[in-house]
Amino acid sequence: MKKRTVTYALLILSVLFPLFSNSSWITIGTTFVIYSIVSLSQDIVLGRAGMFDMGHAIYFGMGAYTTAILNSTYGVPVLLTIPFAVVIPVIFAVLLAAPIVHLKGDYLLVATLGFNIVFEQALKNNLFGITGGPNGIFGVGVPSIFGIEFSSQASIYYFSLFFLFLTLMIMNNLEASKTGRALHFINEDSLASETIGINTRFYKIFAFAISAALSGLAGVAFAVQYSTVSPEAFNFIQSVLFFTIVIVGGQSSIPGVLIGTFLMFVVPEIFREFATARYFVFGIAMILTMILRPKGIWPVKFGRIPKYIRH
């Protein structure tokens, strides 16, 4: 019961946050919200299904680029770009994951990292003449309904927060479903999962697909928040950060991943004066966390079992 109370309190706090913050803080809050969505979606692949995906920025970037290209180049309203920004990353996730999901551990890590580098170079080389090359794309608009433009920082915060809530709801639903459990089983022992009848290949690709969909949503929010997309925002270094956030925070652990995101994206904003040393400190923190808490800051507790079968 107590846990539930804390959860609701935090949700309400996140909704009321703009009331008592200035716009700089709302900007930081929006950054946190957007990167939380990506980290949580990374957690589906890495934390839950246990696949070492170090190319997650690809799907985030595809979502952002889809919105940017459709809105900025072709004038499609932001809200109408959302379905495309979800479906396109999903299609690519399926196509890219299908040939490599059977790879184990580090091999998968290296393959996904490779995809990310190819992706970045494709963006820089202005593939099909639509990605804007090294500049990226500028001048993405804001969402509007019935001609009213929601351009204040607070409204973009809510736009992103809506996606975060959606993500949290899906992750919650996933956890208590056959699909979500299958991902955990595959993570624990892929072969044993196969022999009790789980189509591991299907669920591995599914994990990539659903997390690409959520990353795509985060990409939409990114494009709106920064009105800009550019290749370096989605390079493999970003993927390394998402990867790190999940492991440092705690795999499969929603509070853990959120804490990880907070440490990586909010704490440096507070200590901006020490900006140059921030990654140095973060590196030390990463090593220390892994030594002192190898399962992450807030490790997951398994055992979500319905009450009716507890005795």
Add this chain to the structure above:
Amino acid sequence: MKKLWGLFLVLAVAISLSSEAMASSYILIGVQAPITGKYANEGQGIAQAVKLIVSQQNAEGGILGKKIKVIVCDDEGTAVQAAICARDLVNKGVIAVIGSYTSTSTEAAEATYYRANVLQTSDGTSDRLTKHGYWTFFRNSFPNSAEAAFTAQYLVNKKHYKRIVVLSDHSSYSNGLSNAVAKAIKKAGGTVIYRGRITSGAQNFTPVLTKIKSMNPDVIYFGGYYTDGGLIRAQQVELRIKADFVGGDSVDNPDFLKLAGKSAAGTYLINVPTPSILPYPLAKNFLKAYKARYHMMPPSIWTLLNTDGLRAILFAIKETGTTNTVKLAKYLHNLKDFPGITGPVTFLKSGERTGSVYMTYEVQENGSKKIVYKEK
């Protein structure tokens, strides 16, 4: 569940519509520049110059009876950080922004300033900066197309090169400049036999140079940064490629000479004048004041160009007696021959500054530079 979502939507819309309003007893001027990262010294130069001018103005009692306050935002030279800065500066209520240093960060922020009616002046050289039709933007330097036209004139008509290779990296500045140069060369009747792109920082350029060697060029033009330019020149000489080497404005840096070593001698560099050779008394005074306050020279001409952008805006406020940016922009669009540190400042309707002064230097055996060709 549905009720919760509904509640969320109602609250979200309500809170975002109760938008914030701010009033300040200061006139706020923003600086958006790379304070950290690869271009840190350039960014810091811009911030220091702006603070110097503003403190001089405040010492004279400010402007329109108000003091001026400078807010600096570090865009790290990246597009994403630039967009964050833009939003942040707008939210803090600045009326004008100086910066950024790179074209990419400038362009990434342009739309945000335009939507918020905030003036922006930048040294970015990408031609696209003035092509969006934003009335808020003023370029205080000269566009790539101006440098490209001069370069083509030099390569084709002065040096009569027949087989020209144009190289760049992938950055928006370098790619843009080199595309413009290639285009201008064709327009001037020259032939670009190869237009190549290298990966900045890759260090090993021998594969692409070997390919170039097999094409027998007269000249290799590189429109990128000195970090790569120095190595390209060194490796060119090592591979015994006999072509001349011509570099764009960002190759012109003391470290280019160090990286290219002995091979630097005989290369040609195209740039606007360095601060120390500016002939104007205003320039001499400014450099003196800058040196007195910061105990160093401004890092480059770009600092002074941005300073002129700021001076023009302050001048417009004084002349019009308002901080209404629409009126200020209207005034600036008609500004003619305002005496600047870097020469007379004249803006076109597009926000473009006219009257460029490019020159070609030749690097000598002893590492010094000699002016060999000048724009008429």
Add this chain to the structure above:
Amino acid sequence: MNTFFQQLVNGLTIGGIYALIALGYTMVYGVMKLINFAHGDLVALAAYIGLTIFMKVGTSSSGLSILLIVLIGTIMIIVFAGMMLELIAYRPLRNAGAPRLSAVVSALGASMVLENGMMLLWGPNLKIFPSNILPSSTWSIGGVIISSAQFFIIVSSLVFMLLLHLFINKTKLGTAIRAAAIDQEAAQLMGINVNRVIVTIFVLGSGLAAIGGIFVGIYYREVYFNMGWLYGLNAFVAAIVGGIGNIPGAMLGGILLGVFNAFISGYVSSSWSEAFTFILLIGILIFRPTGILGERVAEKV
């Protein structure tokens, strides 16, 4: 045809450097099953250290002896750094029996620390090696140009690789390393001190990385704090192409990758060369995950 052989020389030079660095990745992976992400940063660190030593002693004595001093000094410092890396970032995790992923993140953390430490220490701007460490003479052999630096790098890479090969195959410690690479637990049961083996591979790997870093310094002459990733990633790809965990594989992979890169940049497109490198990598992972020289190991059920 000249162009072809010239590209081959270009590829061999950079390939030799990749191979030296790849050996460090492959040895660590072979024994510890860990991608040592900080390995590339040791290369950058070596270049900085080499430059610093050079600046200290550079004026006092003549060409080759300076190079020797710089090389030995740098190797000693980088070997020490490599041992510290193992002691601080990896050993505590190993002793605690932490999951594999923790070690990956620890390695990434170590990489961040090294990279940003170098930035704080030497500044974000690039540093430049003096151009007169090696005589700048070049030879033309049938129209193919080879410089003294290239010749020096290709030959000494081969020499160092040969030395490593002899060490691994002819000494007792080398045999222990091979045994630990095949089965760490069995090796432990046979009385091999695995910790000592691991320290040894870090000493060897860091030493070779130091040599690679110095070569980068004297040939390319510019040093910047995050260049470790550039060489690290390529060397790592080389290790996989050759068959990760396989020492001759890393040598072959390094040289092949260097030559592959040169031909792609020279004949296909220099804008896409990086993408081609990684497409090659992914292709190898999908169709022959054990690399060129690796052997397929069946999973025990």
Add this chain to the structure above:
Amino acid sequence: MHFLEVKNLTMRFGGLIAIDDLSFQIEEGQIFGIIGPNGAGKTTVFNCITGIYTPGTGEIIWQGKNITGKSSHLITKSGIVRTFQTIRLFSHMSVAENIMSGRHNKSRQSWLSGIIHTPFYKKDEKENWLKAAEQIDFFDLTDYTTIEVGSLPYGIQRKVEMARALATEPKLLILDEPAAGLNDKETEELSGMIFKIRDRGITVLLIEHDMDLVMNTTEELCVINFGKKIAEGTPESIQNNPKVIEAYLG
């Protein structure tokens, strides 16, 4: 038609022949045993039947259908399920979740339930948890329901693995050395359990080292050595077969 028929199965690893032209048949309701010295290829036979390995030549006919080379999960879906000699449980998860994993194929919610929870999902979820709970009761594991499986003693883990297998509602249960690592009392309990499982209408195929267990429980035995069948028959006939005695002693 036999319940399960293995026909001329051959499996090689490089130069090594692990199974050599092996054939046997199992009838519905039997408790069938395979024995043989270490390295005789017993586990490899299981790996071929359950789709982990694809055999070189030969066929596996299951209820009249050829299932040779099919994926493991499809074979499981068709009613064959196995346990492992080295227990392979989801060791960081609770006993209940482990057993619930066996319900994967019987649960009819689609992958969409991972995103949106429908009323059908709720009904299906409850049904399957209750089925899992039945196995918990059957194997007398109620004291451990929420405990992390990896922390439990070996004997309990064996039971959990069998419970997980039974949760898939198989027709044929394959046990790979189920008595390995168990003490005498646990082994005795195990043989009782095997009969109980058979009484639920499930055919049992097992590999075992523990001769007492094999002789007490199985009805038909197949002996293999170096991948070849050397004898087949009732436990009594096997016990007196000179070839078998030679293989075990020699």
